[in-house]
Amino acid sequence: MDTKWRSRIGVIAWLVLFAYGVSGVLSALVNDRDYLQQNYFETSQFQGTIGEFSDYLNMFEVSYQTKEEMIKKISITQEEIDEHRYRYGNLTDQITNIEQRYNHKIEEAEANNNTKAADAYKKERDEKIADITKNFESDEHVKAKIVKEKEKHIDKYLKQLEAYRDDYESYEEAFAYFLRDTETGEIYTNLSTKDSNLVDEFINDKTMHFIQTYPTKDHTYLSLINRPLFWQYDEDIDFSLNGHLFEGQIAVSKNTPATNRIMLDYHSYQSERISFWIYTLGALVALVVSMFIGKKFGLTAKIAPAKWQTTYNKIPFDLAILLLFISILTALGITSESSPHVYYNPDDIVFFLFWLTIVYGLTWLQCKYMYNRVKMYPFDRKVWENTLLYKVLNMFRNAFLNRKLGTQVFFILIIFFANGLFLGLAGLEEGFLIIFFPLFFLIGIPLFFISIKKLGDFNKIMLHTRAIADGRYEPDLPVKGKSVFAKHAEDINKMKHGVKQSQTAQAKSERLKTELITNVSHDLRTPLTSIITYSELLKNPELTEDERGAYLEIIDRKSKRLKVLIDDLFEASKMASGSIELLKEKVDIVQLLQQSLAEYNESMQESGIQFRVTNPEKPVYALVDGQKLWRVFENLIGNMLKYSLPNTRAFINVKEEHNQIVITFKNISKYELSENSDELFERFKRGDESRHTEGSGLGLAIAKSIIDLHEGALDIEVDGDLFKVTIRLATLSQVR
Secondary structure (H helix, E strand, O other), X not given: OOHXXXXXXXXXXXXXXXXXXXXXXXXXXXXXXXXXXXXXXXXXXXXXXXXXXXXXXXXXXXXXXXHHHHHHOOOOOHHHHHHHHOOOOOXXXXXXXXXXXXXXXXXXXHHOOOHHHHHHHHHHHHHHHHHHHHHOOOHHHHHHHHHHHHHHHHHHHHHHHHOOHHHHHHHHHHEEEEEEEOOOOOEEEOOOOOOHHHHHHHOOOOOEEEEEEEOOOOOOOEEEOOOXXXXXXXXXXXXXXXXXXXXXXXXXXXXXXXXXXXXXXXXXXXXXXXXXXXXXHHHHHHHHHHHHHHHHHOHHHHHOOHHHHHHHHOOOHHHHHHHHHHHHHHHXXXXXXXXXXXXXXXXXHHHHHHHHHHHHHHHHHHHHXXXXXXXXXXXXXXXXXXXXXXXXXXXXXXXXXXXXXXXXXXXXXXXXXXXXXXXXXXXXOHHXXXXXXXXXXXXXXXXXXXXXXXXXXXHHHHHHHHHHHOOOOOOOOOOOOOOHHHHHHHHHHHHHHHHHHHHHHHHHHHHHHHHHHHHHHHHHHHHHHHHHHHHHHHOOOOOOHHHHHHHHHHHHHHHHHHHHHHHHHHHHHHHHHOOOOOOOEEEEHHHHHHHHHHHOHHHHHHHOOEEEEEOOOOOOEEEEOHHHHHHHHHHHHHHHXXXXXXXXEEEEEXXXXXXXXXXXXXXXXXXXXXXXXXXXXXXXXXXXXXXXXXXXXXXXXHHHHHHHHOOOEEEEEEEOOEEEEEEXXXXXXHHO
């Protein structure tokens, strides 16, 4: 046998030893404490035997009544008369019921020409009708019937009581008793004397195995509650002497055959008591040894490997607690049944230890993993979200996220379940057909077809959704009514159009990216090519000074042009990434615009463009970054100078409108403009598609980015050759 199997056998043997030890110790705590008594007569089992004898004594001696005595005590109330009279309805209902029962029999007999049988049925019918009629005419007639019913109950009670007489006589032979009713003083005894002074001669330690006296410090007066052994007949039988107390003695006689049964229990108890203590002490030793061995050789880790902890943690927390609780209850239940008599039979021992080991092993595993789980994960919302109860509640919550749909489905399920329930009940009771048929035909069938139609609508929506996922665009789903499915169909249609727009925008973005790469390459390569070309020409030693100066001037101009392109590209990238920090301060927009215009005063004079500037006389303040906003004005004014049609007017207007500062720039373009004004914001996009101008194509993109950083808006409008830019910024008061 290899080491692996020896290890497994050792773990199983240790687990058996541990299970035996724990069960034995728990058995001593949860089992009947009778085994702690010195002898059988002090146990609850024997007290139960005395209690059973007391009940028999009460029924056969103390409160025993003959049939005649019971009949004499029969009393009938008006309520009983009315209950008997109206038991099957009023007089008309009862007569109708009798006639219906006999009419079929009479008609069948007459059809068979059996006149004698028909007459007999008629006679029997008429007698019953007369009897029922008399019930409603005479209380005495009803009383006589009730008395007969109660006499039958008494006969049945006495018959069943006699079935216990043999047991009572056996007890009476085994026990000697002398009892006196504390209220009436009447003596009840099976001794040959009723003189209380002579009782000690009959009941003493020499003649009795055991003597119990009432009352003592351990036992109060003997209470013989007068109750029938058959509770179903106590309403019709009058039991007297209810709840009297008795004093005296009950003893176990010596040398009587009936006593042997009690003494057999006595000796059996003594053997079981010895076995119990041997078992308990052996279990205590086994528990100590198993704990020592388990700790020394680390067997607990082998029984509960750490690799299973992750799997156990996946069990919902409340379900894990429930399983642990069930395992503990099962272990305690098996332990409570582990009385010593189990160990008299070797087969019982093997079977018991087999199940005990399995149950205790599973309980130990769960306790170990639960302890680790609680220690590793604190009680927080995640623990609650890991419970089965939370998942069930969340399931119902999700079912009613759309209350209308959840309520409809819930209502449909109730109708279908109700139809099934009433159909099943109709098989047992025809009266339920009255409920089933209206429910089925008026509600069930229409609801069935409505559900089929709704299911069809849902399937159409599912197929439409799958088509969108596959990139196919089916015609719009029909939207009828205001149902959940209609709303869902409308949402699917909107989603489809949204996907189309997104794909169109994506295609446009890809096109603009391609143009961007092309434009960047073109704009950077042109000045760079000139610089390289004229640098090579400068290497010619035969160049004249005038030629050399001209070449250097070209290189200088192209270098500056390249620097402007690179600076603008770098600034546009920073703007787009949002890495620019604004240094906002209170700025007069009118004054800032005037300063920007002053920078271009000379260029404006030379351009031939007539600038018309309109602004308020009072300052217009905003919380902005003056440097960045000056750059916006610079770009827009520069564009006007570059792209305006010569000898035209350009308009710049500043005004306050609805807590906003509105700045507009309008000019007539000398180039044909694209109808899609949004593309003018793209990087390296110019109104001059031929790209003959000196602009970088980044001015508007940079300007829009700066305004966006200020949480404002920059919009472009194109109307033929009219080019209009509108800037909206929050006023200082609005910002505050």
